[in-house]
Amino acid sequence: MVAVVTEDTAVLDRSRLDRLVEVLIGEGYVVVGPTVRDGAIVLGELDSAAALPAGWGVETGPGRYRLRRRRDAAVFGHSAGPQSWKQFLHPPRRKLFSAGPDGEFHAEPEDAPRYAFLGVRACDLAAIKILDKVLLAEAHPDGSYARRRRRLLVIAANCTEPGELCFCASMGTGPAAGPGYDLGLTERIDEAGHRFVVDIGSEEGARVLALAGGGAADPDDVAAARSEVAEAANRMGRAMPSGDLRELMRESRESPHWEDVASRCLSCANCTMVCPTCFCTTTEDVTDLTGDHAERWQHWASCFELDFSYVHGGTVRTSTESRYRQWISHKLGTWQDQFGTSGCVGCGRCVAWCPAGIDITEEAAKLAAVRE
Numbered sequence: 001m002v003a004v005v006t007e008d009t010a011v012l013d014r015s016r017l018d019r020l021v022e023v024l025i026g027e028g029y030v031v032v033g034p035t036v037r038d039g040a041i042v043l044g045e046l047d048s049a050a051a052l053p054a055g056w057g058v059e060t061g062p063g064r065y066r067l068r069r070r071r072d073a074a075v076f077g078h079s080a081g082p083q084s085w086k087q088f089l090h091p092p093r094r095k096l097f098s099a100g101p102d103g104e105f106h107a108e109p110e111d112a113p114r115y116a117f118l119g120v121r122a123c124d125l126a127a128i129k130i131l132d133k134v135l136l137a138e139a140h141p142d143g144s145y146a147r148r149r150r151r152l153l154v155i156a157a158n159c160t161e162p163g164e165l166c167f168c169a170s171m172g173t174g175p176a177a178g179p180g181y182d183l184g185l186t187e188r189i190d191e192a193g194h195r196f197v198v199d200i201g202s203e204e205g206a207r208v209l210a211l212a213g214g215g216a217a218d219p220d221d222v223a224a225a226r227s228e229v230a231e232a233a234n235r236m237g238r239a240m241p242s243g244d245l246r247e248l249m250r251e252s253r254e255s256p257h258w259e260d261v262a263s264r265c266l267s268c269a270n271c272t273m274v275c276p277t278c279f280c281t282t283t284e285d286v287t288d289l290t291g292d293h294a295e296r297w298q299h300w301a302s303c304f305e306l307d308f309s310y311v312h313g314g315t316v317r318t319s320t321e322s323r324y325r326q327w328i329s330h331k332l333g334t335w336q337d338q339f340g341t342s343g344c345v346g347c348g349r350c351v352a353w354c355p356a357g358i359d360i361t362e363e364a365a366k367l368a369a370v371r372e
Contacts (some may be wrong), residue, residue, distance in 0.1 A: 001222050008199070008200035008202065008206065009106065009197060009199055009200065009217040009222050010197075010198040010209060010215060010216060010217050010219040011195055011196065011197055011198060011214060011215050011216070011218070011221065012185075012195060012196045012198055012209075012212065012214050012215075012238050012361060013193060013194065013195045013196075014073075014194040014195065015194060015211055016194075016212055016214060017049050017075070018048065018049040018050070019210070019212045019213060020049075020155075020208065020212035020277070021046060021048055021049040021118070022048070022212075023208055023211040024116045024118075024153070024195065024208060024210045025047070027208060027211075028114055029114050029115065029153060030045055030113045030114060030115050030116065031045065031046045031115075031116045031118055032044065032045055032046065032085070032088055032115055032116070032117050032118065033046045033051075033052060033080065033117070033118035033119045034052060034053050034075075034076070034078070034118075034119050035051045035052065035053060035330040036053045036056055036067070039067060040058075040067065040081050040082055041053050041056060041058060041078050041081040042081055042082065042083050043081070043083045043084075043085065043087070043088075043315055046118065049075075049367075052075040052118075052119075053075060053078060054073045054074070054075045055068045055069060055070050055072065055073045055074070056068070056069065056070060056078060057069075057074075057077050057078045057079075057161075057166075058078045058079055058081070058163065058314060058347065059164070060079060060163050060164045060165045060237075060351075060352045061165070061349050061352070061357075062165075062352070062354065062357030062358070063351075063352070063353075063354055063355055063356065063357035063358050064352065064357075065081075065082070065352045065353070072189050072194075073189070073194060074187055074189055074194075075119075075187065076119055076157040076185070076187050077161055077187070078163075078350060079161075079162065079164075079165065079166055079348065080121065080123070080124070080163070080166075080347045080349050082274055082349065082352075082353055083274070084127065084274070084275070084276035084347075084349070085120060085124055085127075085128060085276065086125060086127065086128075086131060086277075086279075088113075088115055088117075088148070089128070089131065089148045089149055089286055090131060090135065090142070090144075090145050090151070090279060091144075092299060092300045093297060093298070093299040093300070094108070094110070094144065094297065094298055094299075095108040095295055095296070095298075096108060096295065096296045096297065096298055096299050097295070097296050098282065098292055098293065098295045098296075099293070099294045099295075101292040101293075109112070109132045110147070112143060112144075112147035112148050112150075112151060113148070114151045114153075115148065115151065115152050116152075116153040116154075116155065117153070117154050117155060118155045119155065119156075119157045119185075120154050120155065120156045120157065120177070120181070121156070121157060121174065121176055121177070121347070122158065122159060122168060122173055122174030122176055122178065122262065123166075123168040123171075123173050123174050123253070123276070123345040123346055123347040124276055124345070125154065125156055125177050125178060125180050125181060125315065126171075126173035126178065126345045127166075127276035127277045127347070128149075128154075128180070128276075129178075129180055129343045130277045130294065130339065130341055130343065130345070131145070131276075131279060131343065132149065132159030133179075133279060133339045133340070134279050134339060135149075135279060135329070136149065138362050143325070150156065153182050153204060153205070153208070154174060154180065154181045154182050154183075154203075155182065155183045155184075155185060156177035156181035156183070156184040156185065157177075157184075157186075157187065158175060158176050158177055158184060158185065158225075158229045159174055159175035159176075159229065159232050160175070160186065160187070160228040160229055160231075160232050161232065161235075162175060162232050162235055162236050162237060163237055163348065164237035164238075164348075165237050165348030165351045165352055166236050166237050166238065166346065166347070166348050167237070167238035167239050167240055167346040167348060167361055168236070168345060168346035168347065169232075169233040169234075169236050169346070170236065170238075170239040170240040170242075170346060170361075171240060171342060171344055171345055171346035173345045173346055174233075174345075174346065175229055175232040175233055176229045176230070179201070180201075181199075181201045181202075182201050182202040182204055182205030182207040182208075183199070183200060183201060183203070183208075183209060184197055184198065184199035185197070185198055185199075186198075186199075186225040186226075186228070186229060188221070188224070188225055188228070192221075195215055195340050197221055197222055197225040198214055198217070206345035212328055213215075220280040231296035237348070238348060238351070238359070239361060240344070240346065240347075240360075240361050240364055241361070241364050241365045241368045243368065245332040245333065245342065245364065246332070246333045246334075246336045246337075248332075248333075248364065248367060248368055248371065249328070249329040249332050249334070249367075250333060251371055252329075252367045252370070252371060253325070253329070255367055255370050255371070256370065257309040257363075257366055257367055257370050258321045258322075258324065258325050259321060260366075261321070261324050261325075261358065261363060262319065262320040262321035262324060264356045264357055264358055265320050265324050265356060265358060266355060267304045267306075267320045267323060267324075268304070268355060269304040269305060270350075270353045270354055271304075271349075271350035271353070271354055271358075271360075272300075272302040272303065272304060272327065272329070272350075273300065273302065273342055273353075274305075274349040274350060274352075274353045274361040275331075275349065275350055276308065276345060276347060276349070277331075277343050277344070278300075278343075278344065280300070280301045280302065280303065281298050281299060281300055281301055281307075282299065282308075283296055283298050284296070284297050284299070285297075285298065285301075285372070301324050303317075303321050303323060303330070304324075304327065306318070308323075308327070309323075309326075328360065328363065328364070329359075330343065331343040331344050332344055332364065344360070365368025
């Protein structure tokens with residue numbers, strides 16, 4: 001749903017956050033938020049706020065991600081995990097249609113859950129807005145995405161503790177969540193208690209907040225929350241090099257640095273699978289052993305796959321060098337030409353989940369250095 005940002009603020013104490021989740025479930029929303037599972041903070045359906053990762057943080061580095069215990073009970077005191085909200089709006093795999101022996105085609109009925117996303121970071125909110133540009137394009141909108149997006153309620157979480165791999169400030173996407181949320185939370189824990197300063201961004205956000213019982217925010221508390229978020233911009237673990245990245249990618253097409261990257265890149269496609277804005281898909285047809293039943297499925301694809309650039313006669317990008325160059329050049333360069341924005345939001349996921357520890361900010365900086 002469309003959020004209209006207002007100047008209204010409120011405050012929720014920790015128990016009222018629990019109540020907010022109860023209200024959302026009672027109102028028919030499927031609440032999705034961060035939770036601890038399988039040694040990571042992942043995104044999943046929440047049946048209560050008790051499932052939130054209270055007291056957990058993360059340590060990240062190139063090719064490294066580890067949970068760590070915090071000294072407090074913060075529920076949003078962690079940076080991006082291996083999953084993004086994209087998987088709920090643009091599923092990694094879905095059936096398009098099936099056909100039987102009678103030759104009749106049957107479109108797959110699709111349920112569009114009424115999602116409430118709890119704890120969306122500024123970078124991920126920016127990623128959703130980018131996906132909107134791609135998948136809600138007027139000429140050819142993605143119907144599945146549109147149905148899910150139309151029913152979505154977003155509760156953002158402003159960042160006050162950026163991670164070691166975060167660089168949203170240099171991409172202009174954070175740490176404060178921009179327009180597009182229904183409620184925006186800033187978590188604060190001090191001698192006054194555990195609470196959330198709430199920015200109200202839409203009428204629906206105001207309605208569910210009222211049901212949860214949020215109180216009036218103290219102006220000093222609001223000012224302190226704003227200051228903490230602003231200060232987080234100075235404590236990013238990474239930064240993309242300044243300058244025109246689109247021009248850098250264009251001028252670096254024949255750079256010798258691509259050979260160096262190719263010597264390390266495994267073409268595993270991890271970076272594209274964890275990226276919150278990569279949207280490419282392909283289709284496959286499957287049939288049972290009798291041939292009486294066939295199905296067509298859509299699933300995520302990656303420009304690191306050898307078959308991704310296949311055309312009649314062969315594959316265009318046969319080398320790792322050409323595939324990595326395609327990915328980063330599109331992400332930082334030609335995405336601007338297509339959609340008027342960069343395809344990178346500075347979440348750092350591609351760095352953390354690259355088994356070779358390749359860092360997109362370092363590679364961009366090296367390309368800039370080689371050009372000079």
